[in-house]
C-alpha cells in the first residue's frame with residue numbers, strides 16, 4: 405500500500421506516574437507502632453493526605469497507605485502500616501512486624517506512660533526475632549506541654565541506639581522526617597549505619613537526624 409517508508413510512530417508521552425514507576429528503586433515497608441492515641445493515624449494522615457483531624461477515631465484494623473518519595477536521588481514507594489494501639493484490635497498475625505523493613509515507634513510527649521511503653525513495643529519486634537531492626541523513635545504532639553524530659557528520652561535512645569525525632573501532626577512540625585530518616589536507615593549500607601550509630605552516641609539526636617536526612621525541614 406505504499407506506506408513502507410512511513411515514519412515509525414513516536415513513542416507515546418509518558419505520564420509522570422509511569423515515569424516514577426519506571427524509576428522506582430524499591431518498595432519499603434514501614435510499620436508504625438505505639439500506644440493508643442499517641443497520634444499514629446494523625447501522622448499518616450498528615451504525611452499522605454496533608455490533613456489533620458482533631459477528633460479521635462480509634463483505629464480498629466491495620467490501615468495501609470502508600471506514598472512515593474525521592475530520597476538521596478532514589479525513588480521509593482513507602483508502604484506504611486498503621487497498627488491499632490488498642491490491645492483488643494491488635495492484628496492476629498505478626499506479618500506487620502516480620503515483613504517490615506523498618507519501624508516507627510511513636511509515643512506522646514504529653515503522656516509519660518506512652519513513653520514507658522516504648523519498651524513494650526520494642527519487645528514486640530524483638531520477640532519476632534527480627535535481626536537488627538531499623539527503628540526510629542518519634543515523640544508526638546510537640547505543640548503541647550511536654551511531660552517527658554528530653555534528657556530522659558536521649559538517654560534511652562543512646563542506650564538503645566535509636567534515632568529520635570519530635571513532631572507535631574497538628575502544627576505540621578517535622579512530619580516528613582521520620583519517613584525520610586527511616587528510609588535512609590533502611591537503605592544505607594551497613595558501614596554507614598554503624599557510623600551513624602557511633603555518631604549518635606556523641607551528638608544530640610536531632611543532629612544525627614540532620615546528617616541522615618536529605619529532606620525538607622517539615
Ligand SMILES: Nc1nc2c(ncn2[C@@H]2O[C@H](COP(=O)(O)OP(=O)(O)OP(=O)(O)O)[C@@H](O)[C@H]2O)c(=O)[nH]1
Pocket residue numbers: 438439440441442443444445446447457458459460461462463464487488489490544545546547548571572573574575
Ligand atoms: N495537639 C495535638 N494533637 C494531636 C497530634 N497528633 C494527634 N493528635 C490528636 O491525638 C488524638 C489521637 O490521635 P490518633 O492519630 O487517632 O491516635 P492513634 O495513635 O492512631 O490511636 P489508635 O488508633 O487508637 O491506636 C486525636 O484526637 C488527634 O487529633 C498533635 O501533633 N498535636
Ligand SMILES: [Mg+2]
Pocket residue numbers: 444445446461462463486488489
Ligand atoms: Mg489510629
